[in-house]
Amino acid sequence: MAGSLEMDVEKNNISIQAAEAELIAAAGESVAAAAEGGEVGTAEQQASEGLTRADDDAVAYGFGRPDLQKKKPLVGSVDHYERHVFLCYHAAESWPAKIEKGAYEPLPNSMVSALRNRKTDMPKKTRLTIAEGHDEPVATNGDVLIFPDMVKYKGLGESDVESFVDEVLVAGKEWALGTPEPLTGFHVFICGHGSRDKRCGTCAPPLKETFSEELSKLLLKDQVFVRLCSHIGGHKYAGNVIIFGHSENGIVTGHWYGYVTPDDVPELIEQHICQGRIIDRLWRGQMGLTEDEQKERLQERIAAGSTVENEVQRECACAEVGEQGATNGTLHENGSLSQDKKSCQKCAPVLMPRIGSRELSKMCGDAEAEEAAALSQPLPKDKKSWVGKFFKVPQWVEYWEADDTKVVLAVAGAATCVVLAYRLYRTSANQQ
Numbered sequence: 001m002a003g004s005l006e007m008d009v010e011k012n013n014i015s016i017q018a019a020e021a022e023l024i025a026a027a028g029e030s031v032a033a034a035a036e037g038g039e040v041g042t043a044e045q046q047a048s049e050g051l052t053r054a055d056d057d058a059v060a061y062g063f064g065r066p067d068l069q070k071k072k073p074l075v076g077s078v079d080h081y082e083r084h085v086f087l088c089y090h091a092a093e094s095w096p097a098k099i100e101k102g103a104y105e106p107l108p109n110s111m112v113s114a115l116r117n118r119k120t121d122m123p124k125k126t127r128l129t130i131a132e133g134h135d136e137p138v139a140t141n142g143d144v145l146i147f148p149d150m151v152k153y154k155g156l157g158e159s160d161v162e163s164f165v166d167e168v169l170v171a172g173k174e175w176a177l178g179t180p181e182p183l184t185g186f187h188v189f190i191c192g193h194g195s196r197d198k199r200c201g202t203c204a205p206p207l208k209e210t211f212s213e214e215l216s217k218l219l220l221k222d223q224v225f226v227r228l229c230s231h232i233g234g235h236k237y238a239g240n241v242i243i244f245g246h247s248e249n250g251i252v253t254g255h256w257y258g259y260v261t262p263d264d265v266p267e268l269i270e271q272h273i274c275q276g277r278i279i280d281r282l283w284r285g286q287m288g289l290t291e292d293e294q295k296e297r298l299q300e301r302i303a304a305g306s307t308v309e310n311e312v313q314r315e316c317a318c319a320e321v322g323e324q325g326a327t328n329g330t331l332h333e334n335g336s337l338s339q340d341k342k343s344c345q346k347c348a349p350v351l352m353p354r355i356g357s358r359e360l361s362k363m364c365g366d367a368e369a370e371e372a373a374a375l376s377q378p379l380p381k382d383k384k385s386w387v388g389k390f391f392k393v394p395q396w397v398e399y400w401e402a403d404d405t406k407v408v409l410a411v412a413g414a415a416t417c418v419v420l421a422y423r424l425y426r427t428s429a430n431q432q
Helices: 002-061 066-070 106-117 158-170 198-217 262-275 291-304 308-315 367-376 402-431
Strands: 083-088 126-131 144-147 151-153 186-191 224-229 241-246 252-257 283-286 329-331 337-339
Touching: 002 198, 083 106, 083 224, 106 126, 106 158, 126 224, 186 198, 198 224, 198 262, 241 262, 252 262, 283 291
Parallel strands: 083 126, 186 224
Antiparallel strands: 083 144, 144 151, 186 241, 241 252, 252 283, 329 337
């Protein structure tokens, strides 16, 4: 009897232990599932928080920030200087907040130190800025761009800095260790120094992307070059843009713009780059002018009625301001008129000659389409040949010019020489 009781107790103990084991296992699975669910929830929460932070940054530091909406006066916000030197070095994300301080990289630090040491010896007040550079597909790290000289020196090294500054920037000579290459077209620099100020770091990437898209549409990507650059002063004016290029009188200018948004990029390309007209509402100033001279230039343009806003108001045939107001534009209290680009089709901007084109008649856009349109126009009476008065001839005959005749004669002469040479060769071969 005692033995049976002991066996029953033992069986009960085993049953209790098994039950406890099952409970522990079930509890472990629940804990694991809870932990797994917690990790998933945390990842989703982190992603959501990341998007929220990005949205918050766009509002606080991007184009919707309060200070950009208020838009303080811009003109006269550029300190006077006469020469701008850009050192191409790595991506903007790698730049520290203060490139000129601390041990960032030997080359930029050496350049900053050399310019600082020879500051009083340079004939021109010079500003140094870091611009985007890379190692591939084409190595540009170490390249130096100089404006208004419009030249580039390639592959500057740390050991070359002293001689470069002494010979090029102080003495005004060509560098003995490198040959300057001329810069063509227009060069656009956008302040994208995000580690220095979040406003520039937030605004610059979409501005650069918009420039790239608009230039592709106009087939100008090989003539207008866009780079991010380091701090240029005036973070509160972000997006900050500098445009270097030749003006109508052939002088190289460097115009600074502030509060630039992606919506302003098409206007900067059409008006400033293609027509050489300043966008005064965004204009901060210009390389080579003092603060007072910048303000005077703006007043002169306003007095002459040569601002872009005044030109649009005077020339836009679509905007008829009468008793019913502006039909396809907005008439503001200050008298300026802003166009509705989608509805205003008659007043497409007349663009300046294509940059680098063979003929000044080629305009920004599709050159082949423009040439075809030109050929579809009837030839002026004084240009028509006398043959057309008596016979109906193909249109290409009417447009035949002296240069075309010279080309045909040259080709015919070459063909004749080949035929004669071949005949002489056959004659000499038969005689032998």
